[in-house]
Amino acid sequence: MKITFILPAIGKKTGQKYLKSWLMEPLTVAVLNSMIPDTYEREFFDDRIEKINYDTKTDIVFITVETYTAKRAYYIASEFRKRGKKVVMGGYHVTLCPEEAVLHSDSIMVGNADGIISQVLNDIENDTLQPRYDGGACIMYKMPDRSIYADKMKKYLPVSLVETGRGCYHNCEFCSIAGYYKQCYIHREVEDIIAEIKACRHKIFFFVDDSIFSNRSFAKELFEELKKLDIIWTTQITLDIARDDEMLHLMKESGCEMVLIGFESIESDNLKQMNKGWSERLGEREKLIQKIHDVGIGIYASFVFGFDSDNEDTFKATLEFCEKHQFFVVAFNHLLIFPNTKTYESFKADGRLISEKWWLESGYTFGMVTFNPKQITSDHLRACCKGYRKKYFSFPSIFRRGKTMRKRSKGFLINFAYWVINIIFHFEIDKRFGIPIGENLEEKKK
Ligand code: B12
Ligand code: SF4
Numbered sequence: 001m002k003i004t005f006i007l008p009a010i011g012k013k014t015g016q017k018y019l020k021s022w023l024m025e026p027l028t029v030a031v032l033n034s035m036i037p038d039t040y041e042r043e044f045f046d047d048r049i050e051k052i053n054y055d056t057k058t059d060i061v062f063i064t065v066e067t068y069t070a071k072r073a074y075y076i077a078s079e080f081r082k083r084g085k086k087v088v089m090g091g092y093h094v095t096l097c098p099e100e101a102v103l104h105s106d107s108i109m110v111g112n113a114d115g116i117i118s119q120v121l122n123d124i125e126n127d128t129l130q131p132r133y134d135g136g137a138c139i140m141y142k143m144p145d146r147s148i149y150a151d152k153m154k155k156y157l158p159v160s161l162v163e164t165g166r167g168c169y170h171n172c173e174f175c176s177i178a179g180y181y182k183q184c185y186i187h188r189e190v191e192d193i194i195a196e197i198k199a200c201r202h203k204i205f206f207f208v209d210d211s212i213f214s215n216r217s218f219a220k221e222l223f224e225e226l227k228k229l230d231i232i233w234t235t236q237i238t239l240d241i242a243r244d245d246e247m248l249h250l251m252k253e254s255g256c257e258m259v260l261i262g263f264e265s266i267e268s269d270n271l272k273q274m275n276k277g278w279s280e281r282l283g284e285r286e287k288l289i290q291k292i293h294d295v296g297i298g299i300y301a302s303f304v305f306g307f308d309s310d311n312e313d314t315f316k317a318t319l320e321f322c323e324k325h326q327f328f329v330v331a332f333n334h335l336l337i338f339p340n341t342k343t344y345e346s347f348k349a350d351g352r353l354i355s356e357k358w359w360l361e362s363g364y365t366f367g368m369v370t371f372n373p374k375q376i377t378s379d380h381l382r383a384c385c386k387g388y389r390k391k392y393f394s395f396p397s398i399f400r401r402g403k404t405m406r407k408r409s410k411g412f413l414i415n416f417a418y419w420v421i422n423i424i425f426h427f428e429i430d431k432r433f434g435i436p437i438g439e440n441l442e443e444k445k446k
Pocket of ligand 1: 009
């Protein structure tokens, strides 16, 4: 029995390569691969870097689907199905939009595969594949099997992705994690995580968790163990962690050099609108940021624009805020209305969606705003996201921040990473905006 894994790409501009900053190792595939018994043959096509052989001899095709890759995933599925192959889909988009994914596959899996994949495999072997499986929220694997993409490692950024837990206790209305995990949080065993880290190739780690501090005693235990390893790491956090001095120092001592914080907005009304008012209630935002910087940890600050209080003044104020704090990097994204989130339902009910299924729309490109904002036009919102990103990633700003970075952390690797990442982001702004979703992926050279 042979399984073919596919990671579909978002899209690319004609003749151009896939966006470099998106080229991280596909942990999802390594995790799924680890759940397949040794007796199975397997292969993997990473649509971002190579052509898919639709004529490959295989018994079953496993496709992982995100909202941005759904259009491409459905195309790939149709090519395999035309050739008589069975297709199973899973992942974020399938979980959020099962009624759509089911139309394009022989079977779908909603939720995590960990506890249910063996049943799917049994059903495939017995020719009793069900149209839908529900894996719920769980995390049960020990060691992802990265051998599935060992031959492609050179194409990926030199960062190892490791998952320590899943889910998040918060319930921000625009967030797919909230839609998928419904405010639950689960984590792996510390000893399994440490064994995995030791087996990884790179010294820089991205813990892909959305909320590693949901269980603080687990986080502390993990960081104490990380201290014994010579690695540097980053993860996503919420600002409240900066209130815990002991935790902050432990993070730094264990190798944390940068954290990603979803500030989302500096406007209180926006935060209330997205049900992230709690982040403002923390108060002392400036003081907490300063504390993180003082221990020598950089911040990747992420903002979302397009909520009801936003206009160009919000962009100006946000840029000033970011320049003041000299963040490592920033993301100025427009609000993405992901399906099956509360934001989706409320914008739909108010008749503000320009397209209800933007992810499948022909002509939809990356950066296009798919709803009507209250205070500015959708085109203006898009132009501001691009324009203000350009200001932050202008060379004078990169140099200014580079000097501050050097004072904040003496580590060679993190300072080197600062320059590489900022320069990549500088050149990627024009490349990123306008990428046609699901297009140009059959080109010979990727
Ligand atoms: C690492 C990461 C990235 C990396 C690279 C990802 C990659 N594919 O290589 C970077 C930083 C580049 C990135 C970029 C982006 N990302 Co991202 N990313 C993540 C993150 C943090 C971890 C993904 C991961 O590895 N998870 C671990 C694996 C094991 O979990 P999993 O994928 O859920 O898989 C399990 C199940 O879903 C299921 N399953 C999955 N696939 C399949 C397939 C089959 C057949 C079966 C049976 C089961 C199954 O089984 C698995 C095991 O239980 C997630 C959030 C998260 N915590 O998951 C966001 C996330 C996936 N990203 C997201 C987004 C929006 C983006 C961007 C569009 C952001 C942007 N504006 O630029 C880009 C798009 C990049 C791209 N797709 O090429 C969203 C997607 C939302 C959605 N509705 O689709 C997420 C969920 C974040 C969020 N908070 O909303 N991302
Ligand atoms: S805190 Fe972050 S991961 Fe958690 S629900 Fe809010 S946006 Fe999503």
